[in-house]
Structure formats: C-alpha cells, structure tokens
Amino acid sequence: MSIYVLGIETSCDETAAAVVKEGPLICSNVVSSSLFLHRRYGGIVPEIAFRKHLESIAVVADSALKQAGLKLKQVRAVSVTSGPGLQGALLVGISFAKAVAFALGIPVLGIDHLQSHIYAVNFSESVKLPFIALVVSGGHTNLYLVRDYHKTELLGSTLDDACGEAFDKVAKILGLGYPGGPIIERLAKKGNTSRFKFSCSGTKNNFDFSFSGIKTAVLYAFTKQKKKSLDIRADIAAAFQECVVSTLAKKALCACLKLGLARLVVAGGVSANNYLRTRMIQEAKKEGIAVYFPSKKLCTDNAVMVAGLGLHLFQKRPYSGFRMDFDYQA
Ligand code: KG4
Ligand code: ZN
Numbered sequence: 001m002s003i004y005v006l007g008i009e010t011s012c013d014e015t016a017a018a019v020v021k022e023g024p025l026i027c028s029n030v031v032s033s034s035l036f037l038h039r040r041y042g043g044i045v046p047e048i049a050f051r052k053h054l055e056s057i058a059v060v061a062d063s064a065l066k067q068a069g070l071k072l073k074q075v076r077a078v079s080v081t082s083g084p085g086l087q088g089a090l091l092v093g094i095s096f097a098k099a100v101a102f103a104l105g106i107p108v109l110g111i112d113h114l115q116s117h118i119y120a121v122n123f124s125e126s127v128k129l130p131f132i133a134l135v136v137s138g139g140h141t142n143l144y145l146v147r148d149y150h151k152t153e154l155l156g157s158t159l160d161d162a163c164g165e166a167f168d169k170v171a172k173i174l175g176l177g178y179p180g181g182p183i184i185e186r187l188a189k190k191g192n193t194s195r196f197k198f199s200c201s202g203t204k205n206n207f208d209f210s211f212s213g214i215k216t217a218v219l220y221a222f223t224k225q226k227k228k229s230l231d232i233r234a235d236i237a238a239a240f241q242e243c244v245v246s247t248l249a250k251k252a253l254c255a256c257l258k259l260g261l262a263r264l265v266v267a268g269g270v271s272a273n274n275y276l277r278t279r280m281i282q283e284a285k286k287e288g289i290a291v292y293f294p295s296k297k298l299c300t301d302n303a304v305m306v307a308g309l310g311l312h313l314f315q316k317r318p319y320s321g322f323r324m325d326f327d328y329q330a
Pocket of ligand 2: 113117137138268269300301
C-alpha cells in the first residue's frame, strides 16, 4: 500500500496543502495566495497573511485530499513548515497539522522551509547527493553543502537584503508593482544590459551575498534620469538582473569548484527566472558542472515540497511521536 503524506505550508502569503506518495509523486497540489490583498501595501503584511491562513487552511487541506482522491484516514503522516517564516502565519499551519495528526494518531513532522525548497527538485530531476544548493527566495539567499535533504551545511548567506527582496525593491523603485521578480524579468527582456552598469558589493566571505548596495545604486541611477520612460526602466531592470544573476552564478559555481562537487541545485522563488536558469546553465557548462532546477511551478512556495521532504524523512526513520521541533523566526 502506498504511503501518503499530507504537506502544509503557511510560512508567508500562500496557504498551501498537497499530498505526495513514494516516487516521489504528486497526488495533489493546492495553493491559495493572499497576495492580492498585500499588493497595495507593496509587500506582505503579516497580520493580513495570518488572518487569511486561518480562513483558508481547512478548505485548502480538504481540497488537497479531494484532488488526491483520498480520505483523511489514508494519510500516514502530516508534514508542515515549521520555519523560517512569519510567526503568526507559521502558527496557523503548525496548529492545523498538529490537530490533524493528533486526531488520526499519526506523526507530524516539522519541515525547514529552505530545505523543502531544495527538495522540490526531486519531482523533476534525480540529483546524486552530495551537491551544492543555492536557495534564492523572497526572504533568503543561502548557499549550502547538501549531504542529504535534511542534512545541509550553510556555506554563506546574504548580509542584508535577500535576492527576491532586491527584485521586489527595485521593482518598487521603478514603479512596477509587487511582487517585483516576475515583472522585472518581463521588462528586462526589452532592455539593454549595457546602458547602465551595476555591481554587487563584495563580501569578506566569498560565499556570502550583499544586495542592498545595488538596490541603492538603482535608486540613484533612476532618480537621476529626467525622462523616466519605459525604455529607461527596461534598461535598468536588464542591467540589475544581469548583475544579480552573474553574482549568483559566480558564487555558486565557486562553491562547487572549491568543494569539488559538479552538481548544483538552484531553488526558491527567484529560480523561476528564465534568464537566471539559462545563464546558470551556460556558466556552469564552462566549468563542467550540471545545474538542476525544480519545475517552475515548484520554485515558488507550495506544499508539494513540504510533503515531499516529509515523506523523505518518514521513510528514513519511522517517526511515531507527536513531538515537533519549532524554528520560529520573524
Ligand atoms: O520562495 P518564494 O515563493 O517565497 C519565499 O520563500 O520568500 O519567493 C518569492 C520571491 C519574491 O521575492 C519574488 O519576487 C521572487 O521570489 N520571484 C522572482 C520570480 N518569481 C518570483 N524573482 C525573479 N524572477 C522571477 N521570475
Ligand atoms: Zn519560500
């Protein structure tokens, strides 16, 4: 009989639930986002996210089970994002997962959000462990040595803004809306990468990142322009994206070379960016390194990756308890 795991993700603005089984195979994937409520504030408002999760979680979990054609009692374990993320938002998912697990008498597994982003690659690729992983999301920019999906060693991270946050802030400066990543990507296609020249600040540890300097440079460059035409915005977007992507590629590939690993996984919301995907593959090829990405749908927040890592852990050791480690971070 198949092992079905129900995954729950509520770390930010997406209320998500999914069921996966061995393979790993996706049985269902439901995401309900409260993004439209946050747009006019130009970023996520934690209190709104929290309230929306409360309203949606039971309906979303129910539709994930229906989509999978399952009854709740067929689920063998519940896995839930335990952090990092917004405290109130996480609490909704964790309380719900615990209640379900308690009612069914099955284990509940706390999942690290960033590790689950990396795990998402398993639904489309088969990557031999160990490897280097770069997670680029709205809240994090982390470089890892991955020995196993739950055994990751942090090599470096951002000293200031996260990569997705930089895309969002630059979009805001250019008056483009929120979230900025996909808008910048679209606009940059029409832009010229060489009209403006940006650079990312250096860091003492070569595996760390810094994106606040380039954001300020964009602000100055844009403010200086008399004509704030779409062409100017497109050229700035293109130069910004080019600089960020080449910095990410340089550092991630440097980690691969230094640690002698010819496999790189790039995950998290920003890894949905086509320019990044193409450039990473090109640069890696020169060094004989293979790059893997989750499918685009699984790059941004979802519960498939949470259920998947839950299943992976469940298969590694037979969790039976009801205890869960929390990792609350603002
Ligand atoms: O992983 P994610 O869905 O949520 C967090 O864990 O933070 O990442 C969201 C981030 C946002 O900052 C968004 O602007 C960025 O991912 N993003 C992109 C693209 N799609 C989403 N950034 C660049 N290009 C994209 N196509
Ligand atoms: Zn995420």
